[in-house]
Amino acid sequence: MNENIDQEDDVSVNYNARKYRTPDGAPTDIVIFTITSTDRAKAKKTLPHRELQVLLIKRKRWPFEGRWALPGGFTNETETVHECAKRELCEETGVKNVHIEYFNAYSAPNRDPRGWMISHAFFALVNEVELSSREAASDAAEVGLFSMDEAAAMELAFDHNLILQDALARIREMMVTTTIAKSFLPVEFTISELYQVLQTVVPDFEERNFIRKITSTQSRRGIIEEVRNRAGEPMLSNRHSQRAAQLYRFTDYVPRLSIYS
């Protein structure tokens, strides 16, 4: 047991980490979520079909050669794991400045055949429009988007099935408690789009009077605001409907939730 190195080691300025078994790397794994919209085959304008998907890459090397895995890579000594994750995300998808967040460490012994690897897991939320250009550029055989059902049915490399499920649970919770839904929406969106995105990530989210609560209650006033043009007229969109719908955008307001009030 090499616990308490810093307390039970002999007192020495010449601390030498090489005396101990040390990790064989500090990998990051990034669960990249996106929501794809596919137009339903109808003559009239309709809301698209949306699906939550995760980006996976096909491994070309041992270990788990040929298996699908979460994108990621090894952290350098000169960067933080957060910087590493952002770098890997950019390399994999070409996007920057998206919502990326650390959520857990995976450190089960033998989770990686290459050695003692404690993985730092992140999730990222990427808008499909930002992802689409990269999709074409990549080798389609090696990068793929999969629905949650598809991914859950696959045998991913390492403990990536577990990481994916944990990430999914996390974003489901955050989807309704924070404003991260904005990552899956254009800056200006309609209430239906917002509602659809929420339902796509959290299937059992249901609010029958959603439009009223979001637009005409004090407590939620401030999360989103109506978009108006310079003349102060409401801006509308009819991209999904005959009747034009009011456009909204998220504000910077961060609501405080509490189980006690």
Next chain:
Amino acid sequence: MNENIDQEDDVSVNYNARKYRTPDGAPTDIVIFTITSTDRAKAKKTLPHRELQVLLIKRKRWPFEGRWALPGGFTNETETVHECAKRELCEETGVKNVHIEYFNAYSAPNRDPRGWMISHAFFALVNEVELSSREAASDAAEVGLFSMDEAAAMELAFDHNLILQDALARIREMMVTTTIAKSFLPVEFTISELYQVLQTVVPDFEERNFIRKITSTQSRRGIIEEVRNRAGEPMLSNRHSQRAAQLYRFTDYVPRLSIYS
């Protein structure tokens, strides 16, 4: 740059991590919070003065010898970082089965003079009654409880000031969105005690009609329940007051919060 080792390395079953710069250890740091109660010097029964405190240890070795630091230690290859944190918590305080939770990784280059150390930070919530026995046993000069103000004013070892502030922000948020307040309370408690604990951790938490909301509104019904004896009579406590107060306990109910409903 040794990024993407697993993809850009030559194909080889004889992967050798020693070819790369690897971390020099996988330390954990544990922010152990407790709430102390000290009776106010009064003749009559009063509510105690409560204060949120954090447990720190005085380092005996290089680096940062003599400085106060968060307790923690190095993870072994045979355990997860979560197991390591629980082990260290038990060694430091003697308590098991308390709320301990992972919340972030600290990986800034050069955060540790001993080498490349990515620290896994946990916070733990320990009831003062569980901590009191250990307090006497420990060398008082080396283990101490400090208020948030005291600790923030100290120059802690490593980046432990940052870790402490992050942990504090996290438990402040969780204190009002989850039922972790139970960690600082006896199993059976009065409404005043609960309210006091909430205010101790989150100073700007204020609910003037707290007792009504918690006891007589549908939406919160289920978080706590009245304690009754076998005969079905309400159990009361007068430990802090002349007039006896109803005792409550937390249920297993986990409320779902949402900014959209």
Next chain:
DNA sequence: CCAATAGTGTCTATGAGACACTATCAG
């Protein structure tokens, strides 16, 4: 004029928030 989306009217029951008020009881 239909289908699909957008949005309103209206009702009831419940809760939020404010503030004054009563209850208990050791010292």
Next chain:
DNA sequence: CTGATAGTGTCTCATAGACACTATTGG
């Protein structure tokens, strides 16, 4: 009978939740 804690009465206004209803407009 005072001080400290515990808890209630009562008011107004806002909101939740349900459900039927109207509005818009391309095809």
